[in-house]
Amino acid sequence: MTPVVRMSGVTHSFGALAALESVDFEVATGSVYALVGENGAGKTTLMRVLYGALRPDAGTIEVEGVERKWRSSADAIAHGIGMVSQHYSIIPELTCLQNLVLGAEGSFVIHGDAFRERATRLGSKMGFAFDWDAEASTLSPAGAQKLEIVKLLWRESKIMVLDEPTAMLSPADSDALYASLKQLASEGATVIVVTHRIPEVMQHCGRVTVLRGGVKVADRAVAETSAHELAELIVGHSVSRSPQGAADPGEPMLEVSGLVVKGERKDDALKGASFVVRSGEVVGLAGVDGNGQRELFHALVGTLPAAGGTVLLGGSDVTRVRSRDRFVRGVRLIPEDRHEEGVVEDWSLVDNAALGLQHVPPLINGVWADLARRQALALRVADRFKTKHQGLHRSMRSLSGGNQQRFVAARALELDPRVILAFQPTRGLDIDGTAQVYASLREAARGGAGVLVVSFDLDELLENCDRTIVIHAGRVHEPTPGQGHDRQAIGRLMVGAS
Amino acid sequence: MKAFGWKQVALTVAAFGFVALTLIAVGVMPGEAAMELVRGSMGTKNAWNETLKLTTPLLIAGLAVFIALRAGLFNIGAEGQLLVGGLCGTVVALNVEGVLGTVLACLAGLVAGGLWALPAGLIKAYRNGHEVITTIMLNNIAAALVAGLVAGPLRQEGMSTSTEVVAESTWLPSLYENVPFRLNIALVGALLLVWGVAVWIKRTVAGYELSATGANPKAAATAGVEVKRVTVRAMTVSGALSGLAGAVQVLAYEHNFYVGFSSGFGFDALGVALLAGGSPWGAIPSALLFGALSKGTTSIQVLGVPKGLSGILLGVIIIVFAAYRYRRVKSHD
Numbered sequence: 001m002t003p004v005v006r007m008s009g010v011t012h013s014f015g016a017l018a019a020l021e022s023v024d025f026e027v028a029t030g031s032v033y034a035l036v037g038e039n040g041a042g043k044t045t046l047m048r049v050l051y052g053a054l055r056p057d058a059g060t061i062e063v064e065g066v067e068r069k070w071r072s073s074a075d076a077i078a079h080g081i082g083m084v085s086q087h088y089s090i091i092p093e094l095t096c097l098q099n100l101v102l103g104a105e106g107s108f109v110i111h112g113d114a115f116r117e118r119a120t121r122l123g124s125k126m127g128f129a130f131d132w133d134a135e136a137s138t139l140s141p142a143g144a145q146k147l148e149i150v151k152l153l154w155r156e157s158k159i160m161v162l163d164e165p166t167a168m169l170s171p172a173d174s175d176a177l178y179a180s181l182k183q184l185a186s187e188g189a190t191v192i193v194v195t196h197r198i199p200e201v202m203q204h205c206g207r208v209t210v211l212r213g214g215v216k217v218a219d220r221a222v223a224e225t226s227a228h229e230l231a232e233l234i235v236g237h238s239v240s241r242s243p244q245g246a247a248d249p250g251e252p253m254l255e256v257s258g259l260v261v262k263g264e265r266k267d268d269a270l271k272g273a274s275f276v277v278r279s280g281e282v283v284g285l286a287g288v289d290g291n292g293q294r295e296l297f298h299a300l301v302g303t304l305p306a307a308g309g310t311v312l313l314g315g316s317d318v319t320r321v322r323s324r325d326r327f328v329r330g331v332r333l334i335p336e337d338r339h340e341e342g343v344v345e346d347w348s349l350v351d352n353a354a355l356g357l358q359h360v361p362p363l364i365n366g367v368w369a370d371l372a373r374r375q376a377l378a379l380r381v382a383d384r385f386k387t388k389h390q391g392l393h394r395s396m397r398s399l400s401g402g403n404q405q406r407f408v409a410a411r412a413l414e415l416d417p418r419v420i421l422a423f424q425p426t427r428g429l430d431i432d433g434t435a436q437v438y439a440s441l442r443e444a445a446r447g448g449a450g451v452l453v454v455s456f457d458l459d460e461l462l463e464n465c466d467r468t469i470v471i472h473a474g475r476v477h478e479p480t481p482g483q484g485h486d487r488q489a490i491g492r493l494m495v496g497a498s
Numbered sequence: 499m500k501a502f503g504w505k506q507v508a509l510t511v512a513a514f515g516f517v518a519l520t521l522i523a524v525g526v527m528p529g530e531a532a533m534e535l536v537r538g539s540m541g542t543k544n545a546w547n548e549t550l551k552l553t554t555p556l557l558i559a560g561l562a563v564f565i566a567l568r569a570g571l572f573n574i575g576a577e578g579q580l581l582v583g584g585l586c587g588t589v590v591a592l593n594v595e596g597v598l599g600t601v602l603a604c605l606a607g608l609v610a611g612g613l614w615a616l617p618a619g620l621i622k623a624y625r626n627g628h629e630v631i632t633t634i635m636l637n638n639i640a641a642a643l644v645a646g647l648v649a650g651p652l653r654q655e656g657m658s659t660s661t662e663v664v665a666e667s668t669w670l671p672s673l674y675e676n677v678p679f680r681l682n683i684a685l686v687g688a689l690l691l692v693w694g695v696a697v698w699i700k701r702t703v704a705g706y707e708l709s710a711t712g713a714n715p716k717a718a719a720t721a722g723v724e725v726k727r728v729t730v731r732a733m734t735v736s737g738a739l740s741g742l743a744g745a746v747q748v749l750a751y752e753h754n755f756y757v758g759f760s761s762g763f764g765f766d767a768l769g770v771a772l773l774a775g776g777s778p779w780g781a782i783p784s785a786l787l788f789g790a791l792s793k794g795t796t797s798i799q800v801l802g803v804p805k806g807l808s809g810i811l812l813g814v815i816i817i818v819f820a821a822y823r824y825r826r827v828k829s830h831d
Contacts, residue, residue, distance in 0.1 A: 324722035335720050
């Protein structure tokens with residue numbers, strides 16, 4: 001059978017950096033196809049070449065046996081190729097229907113009823129139901145992902161590329177998504193999923209291609225490989241898991257009791273959360289996105305006020321203490337959104353090293369900032385996870401996303417942390433980077449800190465944390481004793497079933 | 499920053515071409531006009547005297563706008579703050595003589611300018627009202643207010659729209675005289691102010707937090723910076739410096755306050771700050787350029803070039819510069 005997509009000898013460079021070197025990639029229809037690899041392995045670059053967003057330096061693209069040279073993405077779209085990027089392109093202020101047809105209206109006049117009818121038909125074919133006239137801001141991450149898929153159908157895409165589609169989804173939503181993708185594939189569509197989650201590949205995909213350092217290293221039927229082999233192929237050497245169950249937990253470092261926090265819509269986003277993180281332990285906070293994780297974090301950092309309850313830091317009440325003084329007392333943060341909250345991209349690495357630590361001695365001396373110590377700090381931060389950079393005085397922008405995340409994670413381990421709050425600390429990191437970050441969080445815990453990790457990836461938490469607690473609908477639940485590592489039991493708590 | 503590409507060169511050539519065509523359109527040879535412009539602004543002792551007299555308020559007000567810009571705020575209100583500061587400084591100087599009067603008048607300029615900018619800062623921080631709109635409105639109020647006061651209660655006998663002249667003992671003195679050239683202490687003070695602002699931004703934690711607020715307010719807030727307070731403070735300090743520029747202009751050069759005493763220093767200060775780029779030191783050449791151009795274009799009027807040309811020239815410079823800058827900003831993606 002001829003493959004639907006055949007890319008041969010694709011080479012692409014960004015300046016001096018070769019992102020892809022003579023990669024061959026073939027996809028047939030019928031099953032969900034996985035493309036895996038570390039950050040910077042070239043997965044997204046390869047898909048952007050296929051989608052016409054990048055022009056390759058060399059190599060050819062054949063679609064259904066015909067060689068194509070895309071002039072632009074519009075060209076690729078017109079030939080049935082669709083892509084959902086990692087960051088959804090949903091505009092929250094528009095309605096779901098407006099988002100659906102945006103850029104593909106097909107006429108100068110909006111035919112509301114006809115559009116709605118076709119939209120509903122496409123949605124119900126996949127088993128999705130939308131309130132088409134509701135604002136897209138009301139969609140859950142899973143809903144937004146579904147809308148993106150219907151967008152591809154609207155554009156009559158036959159070849160669909162999804163970049164990390166489950167990054168924001170709960171396990172149940174991920175399973176549902178793959179069920180839809182398998183349905184599409186069985187109906188003749190070609191589905192390519194870019195992912196770094198090996199369990200998903202093993203469970204749902206038919207074939208898998210592994211990229212490493214811009215080169216294709218393997219191409220296997222999933223049935224003929226194993227999770228272990230894939231992990232080795234991706235990293236290029238065997239992966240060691242971070243050691244678990246460190247020393248016995250000590251004194252409580254972070255005690256939260258009855259914490260109430262108002263959300264954006266003035267409702268209680270956090271409805272009396274209580275839990276303890278002790279010195280020496282790494283605690284995972286599992287939960288589906290949007291259950292109060294964000295508000296909890298802001299309240300712990302001090303950027304959102306507590307409407308009720310208390311937060312104790314090393315035994316002393318900090319509920320009314322302002323944010324900067326919490327940093328001075330040892331709170332460290334790996335924020336959720338690196339671009340928006342974690343770094344100043346225009347600044348040098350040196351100046352970014354002090355961000356959040358600017359009032360922490362010895363970086364401050366009276367009113368003066370100690371620039372020599374800031375420089376030394378930046379050097380340590382960059383070295384800890386081997387952040388790849390071209391000089392500490394170059395801007396943060398010159399770093400890749402994964403390297404920025406390494407820098408931000410390393411910064412949170414500096415200057416004697418007592419409580420480390422990590423929100424999706426491995427977002428955008430590859431297997432090695434993830435292992436490094438958790439190893440360091442554990443090291444900090446061994447040094448006496450208490451660590452709280454929020455992630456939407458339950459497997460990551462179960463694998464790396466001493467224990468996992470669950471947040472659902474603004475309340476924190478502890479799994480019953482003995483079920484602390486029971487995936488099913490925790491999964492039930494995450495959706496509010498017991 | 500990347501080296502000049504051909505696009506930048508083309509842009510610069512196009513800009514100069516535009517100015518040259520404008521000159522030819524009014525019947526003047528561009529080369530001749532350029533010569534006269536340089537001679538008129540820097541060719542003689544008198545020319546230098548006048549250029550520096552214009553440079554001083556441009557430098558101080560330019561720094562004021564620079565600080566606001568550093569915090570992510572467009573202080574379009576420098577002109578109004580300068581007028582209010584100038585008038586309040588004059589009133590104090592008319593009532594207290596000597597060095598004490600000079601110091602108090604400068605303080606009055608600082609306080610008045612700061613208070614005039616404060617509402618814009620508060621509205622921005624706590625009501626999310628855009629500072630460009632509020633400062634423009636405050637400019638209009640300031641202009642009408644000082645005009646009313648100068649034409650009314652503060653009017654000098656026999657004059658229509660100016661105050662009494664400040665006693666000579668209260669003037670800011672010249673440090674060096676070679677008549678007609680005078681180097682006033684005000685310019686030296688302004689240069690020291692540049693140094694102070696540069697040190698403050700680079701070496702203090704408050705300066706660090708100000709820059710963080712301007713560069714990425716969300717990241718700043720996440721890092722424990724009290725963004726609302728920083729916003730109010732930056733706007734107030736910016737207004738205070740603009741007010742100081744007005745007071746200093748009276749004490750050093752004008753010696754009384756009258757309607758039209760500012761030739762739009764506060765507006766040109768926006769250009770000075772934009773052209774200064776990322777460092778307060780950049781405000782020095784930029785203020786000097788603006789001062790020289792305003793003086794120079796006055797002197798090429800003898801060639802039949804209308805005075806409005808300085809506006810065109812400055813406009814072209816700012817647009818070219820903004821095009822460079824915003825190209826860089828856009829290349830983020």
